Amino acid sequence: MVLALSATAVASISPRDALLIRSVAPVVRDVSSSPPLLANISKLPRTVEVNLTAGLTTLILQPGVNSEVFAYNGHVPGPTLDVREGDRVIVHFKNELPEPTTVHWHGIHLPFESDGSPFHPIKSGESHTYEFTVRPGTAGTYWYHPHPDRRTGFAIGKGLFGAIVVHAAHDPLPASISEKLLILSDNRFLKDGTIDFPDAVSQHGGIDEENGREGPVLFVNGRVMPSISIRSGEVQRWRIINASAGRIFRIALAGQTMTQIGTDGGLFEKPVEVQEVLLTTGERAELLVRGGARGTRTVLQNLPYDRYSPNTRPADWKVTRELLTLETSNAPPAAAVTIPPTLRTIEALDTTRATAVRTVVFGQGIINGKTMDMSRVDVSTHVGATEIWDIVNIVGMDHPFHLHGFQFQVIDRDGVREPYVAWKDMLNIPKHSTARIIVRYDDYPGKWMFHCHILDHEDHGMMGVLEVLK
Amino acid sequence: MTRRSTSLLVCLSSIVVLLFATAYTAPAPSGKIIVSPAQARQDQILFGRQLVLTHDCGGCHGMAGDNPSAPGYLDGVRDTAQQFHIGPFITRPKNLTPDVATGTGSFTERQLFNALRYGLRPEETPDVQITSMVPGQGNFPLHPHYLAPPMPWTAWRYMSDAELLAIAAYLKNGLKPVKNKVADSDGPPDFWASEYTVEKIGSYPVAPFPTVNEKAP
Numbered sequence: 304m305v306l307a308l309s310a311t312a313v314a315s316i317s318p319r320d321a322l323l324i325r326s327v328a329p330v331v332r333d334v335s336s337s338p339p340l341l342a343n344i345s346k347l348p349r350t351v352e353v354n355l356t357a358g359l360t361t362l363i364l365q366p367g368v369n370s371e372v373f374a375y376n377g378h379v380p381g382p383t384l385d386v387r388e389g390d391r392v393i394v395h396f397k398n399e400l401p402e403p404t405t406v407h408w409h410g411i412h413l414p415f416e417s418d419g420s421p422f423h424p425i426k427s428g429e430s431h432t433y434e435f436t437v438r439p440g441t442a443g444t445y446w447y448h449p450h451p452d453r454r455t456g457f458a459i460g461k462g463l464f465g466a467i468v469v470h471a472a473h474d475p476l477p478a479s480i481s482e483k484l485l486i487l488s489d490n491r492f493l494k495d496g497t498i499d500f501p502d503a504v505s506q507h508g509g510i511d512e513e514n515g516r517e518g519p520v521l522f523v524n525g526r527v528m529p530s531i532s533i534r535s536g537e538v539q540r541w542r543i544i545n546a547s548a549g550r551i552f553r554i555a556l557a558g559q560t561m562t563q564i565g566t567d568g569g570l571f572e573k574p575v576e577v578q579e580v581l582l583t584t585g586e587r588a589e590l591l592v593r594g595g596a597r598g599t600r601t602v603l604q605n606l607p608y609d610r611y612s613p614n615t616r617p618a619d620w621k622v623t624r625e626l627l628t629l630e631t632s633n634a635p636p637a638a639a640v641t642i643p644p645t646l647r648t649i650e651a652l653d654t655t656r657a658t659a660v661r662t663v664v665f666g667q668g669i670i671n672g673k674t675m676d677m678s679r680v681d682v683s684t685h686v687g688a689t690e691i692w693d694i695v696n697i698v699g700m701d702h703p704f705h706l707h708g709f710q711f712q713v714i715d716r717d718g719v720r721e722p723y724v725a726w727k728d729m730l731n732i733p734k735h736s737t738a739r740i741i742v743r744y745d746d747y748p749g750k751w752m753f754h755c756h757i758l759d760h761e762d763h764g765m766m767g768v769l770e771v772l773k
Numbered sequence: 774m775t776r777r778s779t780s781l782l783v784c785l786s787s788i789v790v791l792l793f794a795t796a797y798t799a800p801a802p803s804g805k806i807i808v809s810p811a812q813a814r815q816d817q818i819l820f821g822r823q824l825v826l827t828h829d830c831g832g833c834h835g836m837a838g839d840n841p842s843a844p845g846y847l848d849g850v851r852d853t854a855q856q857f858h859i860g861p862f863i864t865r866p867k868n869l870t871p872d873v874a875t876g877t878g879s880f881t882e883r884q885l886f887n888a889l890r891y892g893l894r895p896e897e898t899p900d901v902q903i904t905s906m907v908p909g910q911g912n913f914p915l916h917p918h919y920l921a922p923p924m925p926w927t928a929w930r931y932m933s934d935a936e937l938l939a940i941a942a943y944l945k946n947g948l949k950p951v952k953n954k955v956a957d958s959d960g961p962p963d964f965w966a967s968e969y970t971v972e973k974i975g976s977y978p979v980a981p982f983p984t985v986n987e988k989a990p
Contacts, residue, residue: 504909509916510962613959664879667897667918672881674899695874698896699957735954737874764899 337484337524338465341382350391353384355406357449357463358399364462365520365527368496372462373400379525380486380546381447381465388442388472394433398425404458407450408467409585410567410710410728412438415749418707421452421677422750441710441726442471443569444542444587446486452677456516456548456758460490461498464546475570475646479638480540480591483531484524487554487582487626488546491518513615513667514700515549515584515757521605523627530628533594537637540564541590545582548758551701551731553608555579556592556629557601562642565589568710568726570646575723579606583703583731585756591642594631603627610701610734612667649724652712652741657691659684665696665704665732665755665765674764680750681767689743696732702765703756704730704738708749711742729756748773814942821943824936828929833857833866847944848876848951857923864921864958872950885941886934890977892919892926892969906977918964927974 345352360377364370375381386392398404403426407419413435416423425431445467449458466484491499499518501507523529533539545552555561555578562574567587580588595601605624609616661682664671671681684690691714696702710726716738732738754766808816822841825831831838833855836845849868850856857864868876877885877895884895887903897918905911920926929937961967968974983989 503915506963512916513962613957614964615962662873664873666879667894669897669899672879672884672900695879697874697879734957735874 337383338378338380338486339382340385341376345393347391349387349389350393351384351386352393352395354395354397355381356397356399357404357406359401362462364490364522364525365492365496368492370492370496370498372498373458374462375465378465379462380488381463383465383484384447384467385470386437386467387470388437388439390437392433392435392437395430396425396433397430398427400458401427402451402454402458403427404449404451404454404463406433406447407707408433408435408445408447409705410443410445410587411435411467412441412708412710412745412747414747415708415751418749418751419447419450420707420750420752421450424451437469439472441569442469442474443565443567443726444468444484444544444589445567446544446546446585446587448546450752453762456762457500459546459758460500460516460548464488466542466544468542469569471569475643476540476564477640477642479640480538482540482542485541485543485627486522486524486546487543487552488522488525489518489548489550490520490522491516492520510615511549512759512763514611514617515759517547517550517617521624521626523603528625528627530600530630532630532632533592534634535594535597535631535636536639537594538640538642539592539594541592543580543582543588543590545584545586547584549584551584551608551610551703552582552626553579553606554582554626555604555606557604559593559595559601562591563588564591564642564646566725567728571723571725572647572649573645573723574642581608581731583701583729583756584758585703585705586729586731592629594629594637597631597636598633600628600630603629612698612700612734649726651724652689652743654691654714654741656689657741658688660691660693663692663694663704663753663767665694665698665702667698667700668760668763668765670754670765670767673767675754675766675768677768679768680770682753682769683772684744684769685772686744686746686748689741692740692742693737694730694732694740695737696734699734701731701733702760704732704740704753705756706742706753706769707751708747708771709742709744709751711740714739714741744771747771814946817939817942818947819943820936821939821941822947824932824940825943828940830869833923834869835866847948848953849955851953857921859922859960862921862958862960864923864960865955866924867955868951868953869944870948870951870953871945872952875952875954876950877944878950880945882938882941882945885944886937888920889926889932889937889940890930891917892924892930894918894920894964906971916964917966917969919966919969921958921960921965922968927969930977931979 341353343351360374361369362372372379403424405419417433417435448464493499560576563577564574603626607621694704710728713721717736748771751769753769754761826839835847837843847869850865870876871878873879880895881900884900887893888895901912903912905913909915
């Protein structure tokens, strides 16, 4: 199995991109050196209190080249917020960036004031304390990132993203299974290491606005083509986050299946054997991965996926890329573990109790024919209401739907009933397709964003305001 | 009555209606209101129908041609013979019936107006009043996405506001929705922006008469 990008991959991408990739020598590093954990400074039980600072720094993102980045506590990705269900979380945040920012706790059910949406910007030089209690039953993989007005894509692209891992009070999986965190991202650099954000007026800027900014360099935990070591027969639990601005990952382990056990809002009811997983922007997956024969290796691939409109589809979209190497060591095989056939029970929201059916039409950069206006309320409802949202994508490009504050369940996609119940906060709406979701606004009145999570679309106004009244 | 004279009558009555349409919101002199708003709306839709027929919209946008009673009227292409090959690209005329997912159902009449006046794709251009044709100004998109050729919006933009609004009103309200998902047209990455510059297509409003090619009578 090749470690480097294959020759065909390099040959079929643009000369500009090839130039960029050549400077990225494949480096094998252990992904187990994943981002550090945010240190808990609280001495109180069931309380996680951390300091988080966003600031400017210089890091080596690609081997041998310095890049000026935005970083949380000096790291890209930022340090991981590691908590348990029911914990009180207190984040003392300081903005040392030269621009306003926020911290959005993507997927977490929390008070409006702590959502870190564009309604609550934190100016340069200012501090803010975010507080929330992690809702029981929401153990899973989440992430945090900035969500300032019209600058989210820029701020995340500059390096501001980190993981949140919420551990269950009683996890059904055997404790012997080791966990790996895999934060997927991509980026694009100029030759001198500068992160490439083209002028919005340029054609390149226009293509970024259309597609969502993608880069040819693919990262796992900020590293290019790292490796993970596993023993033969060992089962590892991988928590995977797609933190990219526009790239939809379609991941597969060459030559073997994986077991998907969870998604955005935590575990499924039952494990599902999968050949591949489509991970839209902002989406998460929990997978069980098995070690192969002793001394063998396989590769986590990113398979081609056509999310693009015909006019701006990249020439290299059909190229399979490689993300990391999974190396099965020569150590004796690990003892077998039993995966429980039932992971948990999820209450399916009752469609007969829905008090409203909303139609949300995704155009290109617009929702229901409108661009974002923070002084406008697009959907008004009440705490406790259950609603069905009929999300219709009328254009020839995928748009990933994200709702703040409340996890939802998918009812059907293009009329095909969802095969299992799961809690979601991200849902890819493929080109010219429809999906229906059901959501119940448990607690927390306020103004919540719903938007396309292709960050350039979001920043150009493909976002609406859901007001939940008391 | 011949079809032509009927059409003329419809046209004239619609123009009268449109002239008076604004009067309903303002205090009208006693006895001046000659049609109800509902009647005015119906007349506008019939006027739009007439314009859709006379401008051969059905010639590209469906199997029925300009016959409103034939199957496939205005509901978009259904086979490759109806596609247009524009250089290396293919244009597929869209479904103009008001189906939400596959047609014009989710567009406002103003979005359709902006498509006909400015050539802007309604599914990619917000429902706003456009007051400039300079990209990035007056609600004109920074990166305009134009309708693919050969849609002749560059000529039809010279129709009056009332005419374009009547076409939009007919498409939205005078047709039954038909579900027909038309594949996307493909085109250059600038969405034809370099083909639709003022130098290539002329200005809107049109240059004053007479231009270098014209002469005063």
